[in-house]
Amino acid sequence: MRRIEFHDRNEEINEILGILEHEPSLITFIYGPINSGKTELMNHVAKGLPEDYAVFYINLRGRFIRGYEEFLDVLFEIDEERREGNAREYAKAILKDLKHISGIPIPLNLFEMMLERKERSKDVFKYIESFMDEISQKYVPILIIDELQVIGDVRINELLIYKLFNFFIRLTKETHLAHVFAVSSDSLFIEDVYREAMLQGRCDYLMVDDFNYEGTRTFLAKYGFSKDAEEKVWEYCGGKPIYLVKVINAKIHGKEVKEEVEKMLETRTSQILSIFDDIALKRVDISEDAIIKVFSLFETEAEVRYERLDETKIFLVKRNVLFVDPTTRTIRPQSKQDLLAIREIQKEA
Known part of the structure; x- marks a missing residue:
C-alpha cells in the first residue's frame, strides 16, 4: 500500500511552534471544517518535536462519555505495573520514558482511588497538576485534547466542560505548567466557546482549513x-x-x-x-x-x-x-x- 504523505501545512506548523517557544499562557483551540486535517497536523507536529517536550494526547473521537468513570477511562493511561503514593512520586519514576503518550499516565492504585471517590472530581485535576508540575522540571508538557466537544453535555455535579476550561486556564495562564491545545471539528461548539465569557483573554484560535x-x-x-x-x-x-x-x-x-x-x-x-x-x-x-x-x-x-x-x-x-x-x-x-x-x-x- 502506498502511503499518502503529509503535505503543505508549513504556515500552521510554524504558528504552533511559535506558541511552543514561549511560556504557556493561553489555551489554543484548533478548529476548521470537518476532515481538513486537524488531527493529522497535531500528530505531525507532536512527532517532530525535540526530546525536551512531553506530549499527552487524548483522543475523544468516537468515545461515548456519560459520566465520571468513562471520563477517567479516556483521560488516563493506566500503568498496571507501578504502585506509587502520589502523582509527584510517579512522575519522577517515569520521567526518562516520556515522549508522546496517549493519555495521562497514572498508576493503577491511584486510578482505583479516584474511582472510589466519584464525588471528588477535583482529585482528578489535582493529580494532573501535580504530575505536570513534576514533569515540567525536565520537559515542556503539552496536553492535546482531540474532539473536546464530546464531553460538552457531561455533568459531574456541574457541566464537566466548564471544570475543564477552568483547569486549562490554571495550567496555562495561571501556573504556566503546560501548553493546552483543544481540537474540534464541531463549529457550533467553537461558536459557543467563542462567546464564553470565562475564556475571554485566556484562549486563542488557529484555523486549519482545506488546502488552497x-x-x-x-x-x-x-x-x-x-x-x-x-x-x-x-x-x-x-x-x-x-x-x-x-x-x-x-x-x-x-x-x-x-x-x-x-x-x-x-x-x-x-x-x-x-x-x-x-x-x-x-x-x-x-x-x-x-x-x-x-x-x-x-x-x-x-x-x-x-x-x-x-x-x-x-x-x-x-x-x-x-x-x-x-x-x-x-x-x-x-x-x-x-x-x-x-x-x-x-x-x-
Whole structure:
C-alpha cells in the first residue's frame, strides 16, 4: 500500500511552534471544517518535536462519555505495573520514558482511588497538576485534547466542560505548567466557546482549513496528475484532504479521475437530498422552504457573513453541510463539493 504523505501545512506548523517557544499562557483551540486535517497536523507536529517536550494526547473521537468513570477511562493511561503514593512520586519514576503518550499516565492504585471517590472530581485535576508540575522540571508538557466537544453535555455535579476550561486556564495562564491545545471539528461548539465569557483573554484560535488552490495542485502533482486532471479535481473537490486522498487512491488503482470526482459529487448530492426525505417523513422539524432559503445564500457566493444563527443554519451545521467560523462571523459549505451539491439542489428546487 502506498502511503499518502503529509503535505503543505508549513504556515500552521510554524504558528504552533511559535506558541511552543514561549511560556504557556493561553489555551489554543484548533478548529476548521470537518476532515481538513486537524488531527493529522497535531500528530505531525507532536512527532517532530525535540526530546525536551512531553506530549499527552487524548483522543475523544468516537468515545461515548456519560459520566465520571468513562471520563477517567479516556483521560488516563493506566500503568498496571507501578504502585506509587502520589502523582509527584510517579512522575519522577517515569520521567526518562516520556515522549508522546496517549493519555495521562497514572498508576493503577491511584486510578482505583479516584474511582472510589466519584464525588471528588477535583482529585482528578489535582493529580494532573501535580504530575505536570513534576514533569515540567525536565520537559515542556503539552496536553492535546482531540474532539473536546464530546464531553460538552457531561455533568459531574456541574457541566464537566466548564471544570475543564477552568483547569486549562490554571495550567496555562495561571501556573504556566503546560501548553493546552483543544481540537474540534464541531463549529457550533467553537461558536459557543467563542462567546464564553470565562475564556475571554485566556484562549486563542488557529484555523486549519482545506488546502488552497496552489496547495491542492502541488499535492496532486506529486502523484502524477496532469494539469487538466488537477483542474478537474479542484473544480469538483476543492482542497479537502480526505477527498484528495480518495481521488489519488482511485488513480493509483487505474480509475478515471473525471469519472471518480463526478461520482463523488453525485454521492454527496444524494446525501444532502436525504434531508428532504427526513422532512417528508417528519423526522426533523425544519421546512423544505427554510432549507432552500439558506441554500440560496450560496447561489453566487461561496461564503457569507451572518448576523445571527437561526434554527435552519444550526440544523445544517449539525448535518455537516455548513461550517461556521465565529471569529469572522461567516458561514459556508463544509467543502467545495458541498457547495456544488447545494447549488445543484437549489437550482432544481
